[in-house]
Amino acid sequence: GESVGLHLPTLSVQEGDNSIINCAYSNSASDYFIWYKQESGKGPQFIIDIRSNMDKRQGQRVTVLLNKTVKHLSLQIAATQPGDSAVYFCAEKGGSGGSNYKLTFGKGTLLTVNP
Amino acid sequence: NAGVTQTPKFRVLKTGQSMTLLCAQDMNHEYMYWYRQDPGMGLRLIHYSVGEGTTAKGEVPDGYNVSRLKKQNFLLGLESAAPSQTSVYFCASSYGLGGSGANVLTFGAGSRLTVL
Numbered sequence: 013g014e015s016v017g018l019h020l021p022t023l024s025v026q027e028g029d030n031s032i033i034n035c036a037y038s039n040s041a042s043d044y045f046i047w048y049k050q051e052s053g054k055g056p057q058f059i060i061d062i063r064s065n066m067d068k069r070q071g072q073r074v075t076v077l078l079n080k081t082v083k084h085l086s087l088q089i090a091a092t093q094p095g096d097s098a099v100y101f102c103a104e105k106g107g108s109g110g111s112n113y114k115l116t117f118g119k120g121t122l123l124t125v126n127p
Numbered sequence: 128n129a130g131v132t133q134t135p136k137f138r139v140l141k142t143g144q145s146m147t148l149l150c151a152q153d154m155n156h157e158y159m160y161w162y163r164q165d166p167g168m169g170l171r172l173i174h175y176s177v178g179e180g181t182t183a184k185g186e187v188p189d190g191y192n193v194s195r196l197k198k199q200n201f202l203l204g205l206e207s208a209a210p211s212q213t214s215v216y217f218c219a220s221s222y223g224l225g226g227s228g229a230n231v232l233t234f235g236a237g238s239r240l241t242v243l
């Protein structure tokens with residue numbers, strides 16, 4: 013079946029730098045792409061989503077970019093803080109073979125912020 | 128407002144034993160989900176429910192059963208546990224109002240299950 017994957021399994025940045033976490037997807041029919049953050053010992057938390065007809069969406073300190081031409085999704089975190097250290101998952105929803113209420117998650121990227 | 132509560136948080140089983148993981152949400156969400164998380168595998172959907180009395184299979188349903196007798200509860204059962212079911216299990220819920228409503232899942236803290 014189709015899947016969501018990640019380019020880099022780990023990312024280490026200095027506090028205050030910007031972070032970019034990448035994700036490649038293969039299901040071009042998905043209607044939403046979503047980012048979740050999972051801190052150690054906790055369940056994942058929703059960060060931001062983007063509809064497939066958009067190419068950019070901004071939140072508080074985060075920006076998600078969607079490039080449908082190359083099937084690439086990225087999460088940018090501005091002025092990364094120690095509290096941003098976590099595993100970040102991209103997920104997709106809907107589309108061919110999917111549904112409007114099931115999310116398919118990628119394998120995750122571990123972000124470590126060095127003080 | 129507790130959100131999503133999972134019990135138990137930890138459990139050790141012997142091969143062949145049965146058990147039930149309980150999930151309760153107090154947000155009046157329509158949709159509920161059970162995921163398992165294994166190292167390097169991300170989150171995989173086991174079963175889900177789009178409303179009271181309804182359940183459906185996800186990606187990895189074999190060896191598990193579920194029930195949604197009440198809107199606020201979603202139970203995950205293992206009838207005969209196997210070592211391959213050693214994992215961290217997460218319950219989640221969402222409004223499921225269509226559009227982006229189902230994108231925002233509220234997860235529980237997880238239940239770590241070890242099958243010897």
